[in-house]
Amino acid sequence: MGLSRWGYxxxxxxxxxxxxxxxxxxxxxxxxxxxxxxxxxxxxxxxxYRVVPHLFSPSKAVVYLEKGLSVQETERVKKTVAGWSFVExxxxxxxxxxxxxxxxxxxxxxxxxxGLDENPLPPALEVRLRASDDMEAALRSxxxxxxxxxxxxxxxxxxxxxxxxxxxxxxxxxxxxFLAGALLVSSILIVANTVRLAFYGRRDEWEVxxxxxxxxxxxxxxxxxxxxxxxxxxxxxxxFPLWGVVRLAAEVLPPGLWAGALGLxxxxxxxxxxxxxxxxxxxxxxRLALRRVVSY
Amino acid sequence: MASLPLIQCFHVxxxxxxxxxxxxxxxxxxxxxxxxxxxxxSGAGKSTFLKMLLGxxxxxxxxxxxDGRNIHRLSRKDIPAYRRTVGMVFQDFKLLPRDSVAYxxxxxxxxxxxxxxxVRSKVKALLQFVGLEKKAGTPCCRLSGGEQQxxxxxxxxxxxxxxxxxxxxxxxxxxxxxxxxxxLMKAVHDRGTTVVVATHDPSxxxxxxxxxxxxxxxxxxxxxAEASSTVCASALGGPGWD
Ligand SMILES: Nc1ncnc2c1ncn2[C@@H]1O[C@H](COP(=O)(O)OP(=O)(O)OP(=O)(O)O)[C@@H](O)[C@H]1O
Ligand SMILES: [Mg+2]
Numbered sequence: 001m002g003l004s005r006w007g008y009x010x011x012x013x014x015x016x017x018x019x020x021x022x023x024x025x026x027x028x029x030x031x032x033x034x035x036x037x038x039x040x041x042x043x044x045x046x047x048x049y050r051v052v053p054h055l056f057s058p059s060k061a062v063v064y065l066e067k068g069l070s071v072q073e074t075e076r077v078k079k080t081v082a083g084w085s086f087v088e089x090x091x092x093x094x095x096x097x098x099x100x101x102x103x104x105x106x107x108x109x110x111x112x113x114x115g116l117d118e119n120p121l122p123p124a125l126e127v128r129l130r131a132s133d134d135m136e137a138a139l140r141s142x143x144x145x146x147x148x149x150x151x152x153x154x155x156x157x158x159x160x161x162x163x164x165x166x167x168x169x170x171x172x173x174x175x176x177x178f179l180a181g182a183l184l185v186s187s188i189l190i191v192a193n194t195v196r197l198a199f200y201g202r203r204d205e206w207e208v209x210x211x212x213x214x215x216x217x218x219x220x221x222x223x224x225x226x227x228x229x230x231x232x233x234x235x236x237x238x239x240f241p242l243w244g245v246v247r248l249a250a251e252v253l254p255p256g257l258w259a260g261a262l263g264l265x266x267x268x269x270x271x272x273x274x275x276x277x278x279x280x281x282x283x284x285x286x287r288l289a290l291r292r293v294v295s296y
Numbered sequence: 297m298a299s300l301p302l303i304q305c306f307h308v309x310x311x312x313x314x315x316x317x318x319x320x321x322x323x324x325x326x327x328x329x330x331x332x333x334x335x336x337x338s339g340a341g342k343s344t345f346l347k348m349l350l351g352x353x354x355x356x357x358x359x360x361x362x363d364g365r366n367i368h369r370l371s372r373k374d375i376p377a378y379r380r381t382v383g384m385v386f387q388d389f390k391l392l393p394r395d396s397v398a399y400x401x402x403x404x405x406x407x408x409x410x411x412x413x414x415v416r417s418k419v420k421a422l423l424q425f426v427g428l429e430k431k432a433g434t435p436c437c438r439l440s441g442g443e444q445q446x447x448x449x450x451x452x453x454x455x456x457x458x459x460x461x462x463x464x465x466x467x468x469x470x471x472x473x474x475x476x477x478x479x480l481m482k483a484v485h486d487r488g489t490t491v492v493v494a495t496h497d498p499s500x501x502x503x504x505x506x507x508x509x510x511x512x513x514x515x516x517x518x519x520x521a522e523a524s525s526t527v528c529a530s531a532l533g534g535p536g537w538d
Contacts, residue, residue, distance in 0.1 A: 003402060003406060003412035003415045003416060004406070004411075004412045005406060005407075007412075008406050204390075204392075205392055207390070208391075208392065208403070209403070210352075210379075211350065211352070211379065211384055211390070212379065212380070212403060212404035212407060212451065212452075212454075212455075213376045213377065213378070213379030213380035213382075213407065213408065214403075214404075214407035214408075215373075215376040215407070218407050
């Protein structure tokens with residue numbers, strides 16, 4: 001028997017779980033499902049973000065300069081570009097830096113970069129535009145003006161992604177966030193409901209505690225723990241399929257492109273993150289259920 | 297041995313439904329170390345009064361002071377500590393039936409945050425006191441009524457309360473088990489605890505003949521001497537109390 005407060009809390013929480021296994025299991029499953037889908041969505045989103053950086057920072061553009069441009073010429077182009085009103089920042093990058101960055105970004109595709117005797121890339125200017133209401137128009141006019149400068153080989157902007165593609169991505173992302181939010185909220189509510197049920201099912205027990213002078217926190221803590229236990233078990237249930245997906249992604253996609261980037265490449269970290277989110281959700285649920293009960 | 301007033305009630309009135317007073321203008325002083333029987337017919341308001349002393353119910357009017365403090369003006373966070381200075385025993389025991397005897401007795405100690413070593417030794421001593429050390433591990437639902445009430449008594453005095461309240465403690469017990477429980481209450485009293493026993497059973501009084509006797513009649517407290525001359529024949533009717 002638990003002779004310390006925490007011993008008591010834990011014994012009561014586990015006992016409560018065993019007393020009402022059905023609602024508790026439903027709660028665990030709902031938490032597991034929401035955590036799985038939400039984290040799947042997050043990982044997918046992160047993967048896309050890694051592959052398509054422009055998608056999420058449409059204010060960036062790259063101006064590739066002609067190879068062998070003199071230092072003075074380069075400086076002149078840079079000054080001109082930096083002087084435009086809609087340019088916020090303009091940085092020069094040598095061919096080596098450009099190559100290094102590509103290597104870093106596409107870490108999985110080393111073989112592409114091997115066998116390069118000499119750097120085929122031109123020097124470039126990395127430009128960030130000022131935020132404006134009509135970014136599309138700003139990018140278009142930037143591209144036009146930049147192309148008309150002497151010494152410029154090519155201009156790459158987020159324009160490369162058509163507005164429709166970006167709109168579609170944005171819609172998908174919005175829907176994903178909405179769905180994930182709905183799932184998380186419903187798992188909070190279902191934990192709250194299960195905890196409330198357990199609480200009123202054990203009225204006899206806490207009425208005795210009120211009489212013997214137990215503080216409200218002592219009375220509520222086992223029910224908090226019972227809720228958190230549901231969240232943690234749900235997280236463990238979600239970890240298995242999610243780990244499967246991460247492994248599969250690691251096989252199919254180049255390493256470093258997918259989950260490894262989130263730091264979820266090893267099972268321990270993934271489980272830790274899931275348990276933290278599961279415990280957080282269920283704590284919110286328990287808090288919702290126990291907010292107004294047992295006040296003197 | 298009794299000296300200072302521990303419990304003071306001034307013009308206490310209580311009604312659950314507006315206009316229907318259960319207590320009307322109840323005045324009472326209970327001294328430190330007294331043993332008091334609170335008598336009255338069913339529905340007189342004995343349980344209600346004990347609940348007010350424990351802070352489970354608030355008086356509609358008037359004040360109840362315990363050790364000089366108005367217990368219905370206590371802040372929320374002081375209430376649990378106050379309740380630990382008052383032990384309560386019920387007619388229906390109110391134990392956790394599936395949990396062991398020792399667990400039930402340990403509960404108020406654990407809730408008060410006492411260290412596990414102290415809880416263990418205290419539980420042992422309490423079970424010895426009520427003669428149940430051999431049943432420490434037995435679930436309470438497997439005990440007889442008399443044994444259950446002894447567990448409840450051990451639980452009530454676990455935190456060494458100043459006051460022990462008992463609401464019909466022998467209502468569900470046969471005479472033999474009642475005698476044991478009353479003996480234990482007397483032992484608790486002998487250790488200096490103020491004891492208030494609410495009952496409508498006059499035979500209990502025989503166990504502690506020297507105890508003070510107060511009657512509730514129509515919402516007012518009467519000492520036995522007063523009560524016998526004023527209300528005995530008319531209202532209390534039935535069996536007398538001596
Ligand atoms: N929670 C409540 N709500 C409404 N009325 C109540 C409540 N508790 C008690 N009463 C009423 O208050 C009156 C006094 O009840 P109480 O339980 O104090 O009597 P008692 O003296 O303990 O009686 P008994 O000897 O039968 O236990 C009764 O008429 C009862 O119906
Ligand atoms: Mg009663």
